Amino acid sequence: MLGRAARVLVTALLMFPQIAETIYSPALTDISAQFSVSAPQAAQTLSVYFIGFAVGVLLWGGFSDRYGRRPALLAGLGVYAMGCLMALWAADFSLLLAARIVTAIGAATGSVVTQTVLRDCYSGRQLAGIFSFIGLALAVSPAVGVYIGGGLTAIWGMRGVFSALALLAASLLLGCLRLMPETRPQNRAGEPFLCVLRRMAGDKYIALAAILVAAFNVSLFSYYSLAPFLFARFDLDTLTFGYSGMALAAGSLLGALLNRVLLRQHVPLGRILAIACILHFVGGVAVYVLRESIWFVAPVALVTLAWAMAIPLVLGSALSAYGDCRGTAGAFFGLFYYVLIGAGLLAAGWGQSLGASLLVCAGVSIFAGWRYITVFDRG
Secondary structure, rough: OOHHHHHHHHHOOOOOOOOHHOOHHHHHHHHHHHHHOOOHHHHHHHHHHHHHHHHHHHHHHHHHHHHHHHHHHHHHHHHHHHHHHHHHOOOOOOHHHHHHHHHHHHHHHHHHHHHHHHHHHHHEEEEEEHHHHHHHHHHHHHHHHHHHHHHHHHHHHHHHHHHHHHHHHHHHHHHHHHHOOOOOOOOOOOOOHHHHHHHHHOOOOHHHHHHHHHHHHHHHHHHHHHHHHHHHHHHOOHHHHHHHHHHHHHHHHHHHHHHHHHHHOOOOHHHHHHHHHHHHHHHHHHHOOOOOOOOHHHHHHHHHHHHHHHHHHHHOOOOOOOHHHHHHHHHHHHHHHHHHHHHEEEEEHHHHHHHHHHHHHHHHHHHHHHHHHHHHHOO
8 A cells, every 4th residue: 555645646657648748749830840840740759759658668667577666767757857858959850759769768667667556556446446546637637738838838839848847757756766665566576578478468358458548548649649730720829729638638537537436336347438438439420520620629528538437447457467477567568558559649640630530549449348348347
């Protein structure tokens, strides 16, 4: 069990990758102008971030099993801050892409290692409840990121964003030094790295979970990747785009609250996931229908509501059979779904159609969710 201060820090660490990504989103138009690149090329900085993130979860997951959760968090945050400094000094677009990969590798520690800390301390329905509670904070973090990023970009451009991110990483690093306990079990040898990979590669449950996490996250981050250029097309500035995050936060917050209510009423987890997948599909269809109007933002809030319902359930249940190697298993699981997210965002960036991206992702979540529920109910 974690103390109150440690739980607050864990929540901040889980919020960190989302804030780090969404605070950057309003700067995409400034990056496009600063480096004289097209919208699809600027959007590459988001897709390569997720590829780097996949490398990071693999690195820090294995590192945390071998050396401990606390050292992995400290090292990852240090790498992230270094990547932000690289981005500040980037003289051309290729160097910016390299810096984004470095920051992504560092930021991954906030996801994979922090989730591993929670799995060390909690399990079962209690773990799903903890993820759901943290989901309340995660629900508002994208809006916080977009709003702050919009203001920073309007005043200082992309360099203001990267400076703020470096300061955020430094603050979290100091917090980990003071408050984060070591939670790695001392009496577990764990399985060899490749044995865990082989075990997970043949696990249908893991594959479906990775597809679900990817489908919901590609929907969410497609908005942050593509919407800045849609707002520019409607002659709206980056600050207005920042305000749009409020509608998305309202949807996410409602989804997280609804999730907690349903969990407390002991509604079967499979039924909650089914509701989330249906809402995801309805929202995707509505965004596609309204794609030529600024009102497309309204149904995106329904997509974020579904995201806030589904993600805690999948993350809380996916690795229940891997208690003997949580860090390594979490690393491979993260690798699987972050590669899928990166590929999905790369396709979305080149397609430049938010409605089509959400529609495809919603269809995938319906298919994968239906298959995942059968495993859920048997487990």
